[in-house]
Amino acid sequence: MRALLTVLLGAVIASTTAAQDGKGKIIDEGKLTISGRPGFARTEEFSIFQRADGGFTVRSTITAEDGSYTANGRWNFDATWRAIDAAGQGDAKGVKRRIEMWRESTPSGTVVKISRRATLADDEPRNETFSAPCDAECLMDMAPAALPMSVMTRRYDAGRGGEQAFRWVGASLTDDQVLLGGTATLWLNRMQKVAGSDIAHWRFREDLPGANPGENTQMHMHLWTDAAGSLRKFGVGRTDKPTTIGVRESDAELSAQMSAE
Secondary structure (H helix, E strand, O other): OOOHHHHHHHHHHHHHHHHHHOEEEEEEEEEEEEEEOOOEEEEEEEEEEEOOOOOOEEEEEEEOEEEEEEEEEEEEOOOOOOEEEEEEEEEEEOOOEEEOOOEEEEEEEEEEEEEEEEEEOOOOEEEEEEEEEOOOEEEEEEEEHHHHHHHHHHHHOOOOOOOOEEEEEEEEOOOOEEEEEEEEEEEEEEEEEEOEEEEEEEEEEEEEEEEOOOOOEEEEEEEEOOOOOOOEEEOOOOOOOOOOOEEHHHHHHHHOOOOOO
């Protein structure tokens, strides 16, 4: 019996380690080049793995064009692309940050806990923990990563259609911002042909709580994904001329064909 328990415990540990390390079959990888207003220019190299348990792991490494920061993150999802946990670290202007996010069950419902540790040069680390209600459809974000927002399109119910809302929580890897009660509303705007491939153009709106009760801030986004659900391009802005554009490096010459009009 003791030998059997040892084997079972070893299997659990191996499975957990594989999920955390993102080991598995690579189903997508690439590099996004992001341009726009000052401070937004960066690159994001990413890989998406399908693990042995059927779930998915997304990893990304972000580098600011001006060298002011670097950040990397890891997000674990189950086999239906529901968020499980996330972790990341950033180094911005001498401040190092580590973020961990995970789900917990409480008597009042499921919450996501966010643990943040910030360290300044020659200073004691600052540790903080936050908690936010977050159902099974809730998205976990770590700015400035772009990949997590594209997971919404994989969770979208095509049979139901229309506008679909998701809770949204997150923290920044490059500053002290934390989002505990956001909502992202997604809808499929139209389909278009790009170099013979079907590309979906999505719109989504982030509703973010303001500094004072009753205040609300909105951010509007564009997403372009292919038939496999892979992110090909994104844009920031309400109009059909986004102010910030992120394009998969391999799609640079096709970007103009992926329009928001």
